[in-house]
Amino acid sequence: MSEYDKITEQSSLHNNLEKMSSEDLLKKINLEDKKVAEAVTEVIPKITELVDALVERFQKGGRLFYIGAGTSGRLGILDASEIPPTFGMSHEKVIGIIAGGDGAIRKAVEFAEDNTLQAWKDLQEFDIDENDTLIGIAASGTTPYVLGGIKDAKANGLLTAGITNNPGSPLATQTDIPIAINVGPEFVTGSTRMKSGTSQKLVLNMISTALMIRIGRVKGNKMIDMQLSNNKLVDRGTRYLVDALDMNYDEAEIALKKYGSVRDAIKAYQN
Numbered sequence: 001m002s003e004y005d006k007i008t009e010q011s012s013l014h015n016n017l018e019k020m021s022s023e024d025l026l027k028k029i030n031l032e033d034k035k036v037a038e039a040v041t042e043v044i045p046k047i048t049e050l051v052d053a054l055v056e057r058f059q060k061g062g063r064l065f066y067i068g069a070g071t072s073g074r075l076g077i078l079d080a081s082e083i084p085p086t087f088g089m090s091h092e093k094v095i096g097i098i099a100g101g102d103g104a105i106r107k108a109v110e111f112a113e114d115n116t117l118q119a120w121k122d123l124q125e126f127d128i129d130e131n132d133t134l135i136g137i138a139a140s141g142t143t144p145y146v147l148g149g150i151k152d153a154k155a156n157g158l159l160t161a162g163i164t165n166n167p168g169s170p171l172a173t174q175t176d177i178p179i180a181i182n183v184g185p186e187f188v189t190g191s192t193r194m195k196s197g198t199s200q201k202l203v204l205n206m207i208s209t210a211l212m213i214r215i216g217r218v219k220g221n222k223m224i225d226m227q228l229s230n231n232k233l234v235d236r237g238t239r240y241l242v243d244a245l246d247m248n249y250d251e252a253e254i255a256l257k258k259y260g261s262v263r264d265a266i267k268a269y270q271n
Contacts, residue, residue, distance in 0.1 A: 141164035
């Protein structure tokens with residue numbers, strides 16, 4: 001795939017942006033954003049395949065790794081970082097890695113994404129094995145850091161998946177489970193932090209949330225293993241117990257603080 005074949009590099013459907021009013025700009029950005037959810041709908045079968053595979057591998061002790069550069073890397077780290085407080089999972093179960101290291105989360109590291117060997121070196125710090133899964137995230141589908149990591153992971157028996165916005169790109173053809181989301185050209189030509197990034201965030205939400213539900217971290221529609229790390233979450237957990245155990249708010253709060261989680265409080269009172 002040449003640079004000019006990439007959907008993510010195609011010219012915007014809108015021109016003379018600098019002549020538009022603020023309202024016109026916002027309306028047209030919103031018009032493009034409306035296309036994202038429909039594009040994600042088209043790849044649900046592949047997301048389903050990945051989630052089912054992840055459930056099986058997690059039950060064997062496997063973990064989920066994300067790798068990416070720039071916006072894509074940051075989105076992987078964001079998704080991974082939200083799993084412990086939301087679902088009570090260890091930080092060691094879903095891990096996001098960005099080209100250039102943690103410093104690249106806030107500030108771009110020049111040429112970090114061009115190193116084809118570094119991703120596997122980064123992954124080696126986690127003693128990965130064949131039960132783990134590696135998801136490469138790259139809007140272009142050509143990021144060397146990501147492709148190198150995928151190649152090495154496959155050679156070492158890991159399940160690999162790719163989230164890209166260019167169907168037919170190397171990431172879409174070299175992974176076991178490709179998720180290629182065609183959102184069309186960006187509003188600002190080539191600015192993949194926009195529609196491409198939005199689509200990646202949606203898909204990451206779907207993957208991790210569905211996985212956590214499937215492995216038992218949700219009951220009914222409630223987060224029963226969330227970390228009680230602030231007053232808002234203590235209140236939320238208390239209200240969950242009010243509904244689940246038919247007790248008043250004060251009793252529920254005492255029970256929650258005694259047992260430390262919604263799950264353990266429900267278990268204690270229903271046994």
